[in-house]
Amino acid sequence: IQGVVAIVGRANVGKSTIFNRIVGERVSIVEDIPGVTRDRIYANASWLTRDFRLIDTGGIELEDASFTEQIKMQAEIAIEEADVILFVVNGREGITREDAFVARMLQKSKKPIVLAVNKIDDQVYKDNIYDFYNLGVGDPIAVSGSHGIGIGDILDQIIHLM
Ligand code: GDP
Ligand code: MG
Numbered sequence: 001i002q003g004v005v006a007i008v009g010r011a012n013v014g015k016s017t018i019f020n021r022i023v024g025e026r027v028s029i030v031e032d033i034p035g036v037t038r039d040r041i042y043a044n045a046s047w048l049t050r051d052f053r054l055i056d057t058g059g060i061e062l063e064d065a066s067f068t069e070q071i072k073m074q075a076e077i078a079i080e081e082a083d084v085i086l087f088v089v090n091g092r093e094g095i096t097r098e099d100a101f102v103a104r105m106l107q108k109s110k111k112p113i114v115l116a117v118n119k120i121d122d123q124v125y126k127d128n129i130y131d132f133y134n135l136g137v138g139d140p141i142a143v144s145g146s147h148g149i150g151i152g153d154i155l156d157q158i159i160h161l162m
């Protein structure tokens with residue numbers, strides 16, 4: 001294992017879907033309702049010549065915690081454990097307060113960040129990514145976890161930063 005990559009982002013943006021794409025298996029149960037997924041959290045993956053450990057921090061949950069407490073804890077784990085952080089946002093919804101909150105925490109950590117703008121299933125949504133420059137965590141990359149688009153681009157970026 002040459003590095004640790006942690007996936008972070010608020011509920012339902014597609015973290016588990018992207019995790020599964022990277023790992024290359026259908027290992028998680030993906031549910032529409034936030035908080036009901038019981039996902040695999042850790043896996044080993046590789047891309048080109050690099051082997052790395054992948055953590056889906058969205059699967060690490062605190063009981064009876066608010067969404068804000070939850071994501072704060074998840075971002076702290078990502079910052080603590082990861083060599084590279086994969087920050088996932090929803091390209092269909094634009095920036096939310098939680099996205100901005102996580103972005104601020106990640107910025108302060110100075111860890112390398114790859115910003116995946118998910119749910120860009122079609123070229124017509126491609127321009128949605130530009131808004132996410134406002135998060136101040138680098139260049140947004142358009143992906144579609146469910147269609148497997150842009151996954152190679154985020155992996156290239158991840159191993160470049162690892
Ligand atoms: P998580 O809570 O961040 O782990 O998000 P999930 O991976 O569980 O996905 C939440 C919902 O978004 C599920 O209904 C997924 O099928 C859906 N989803 C995930 N990726 C995409 C995508 O690229 N495009 C679309 N349209 N839906 C997606
Ligand atoms: Mg999940």
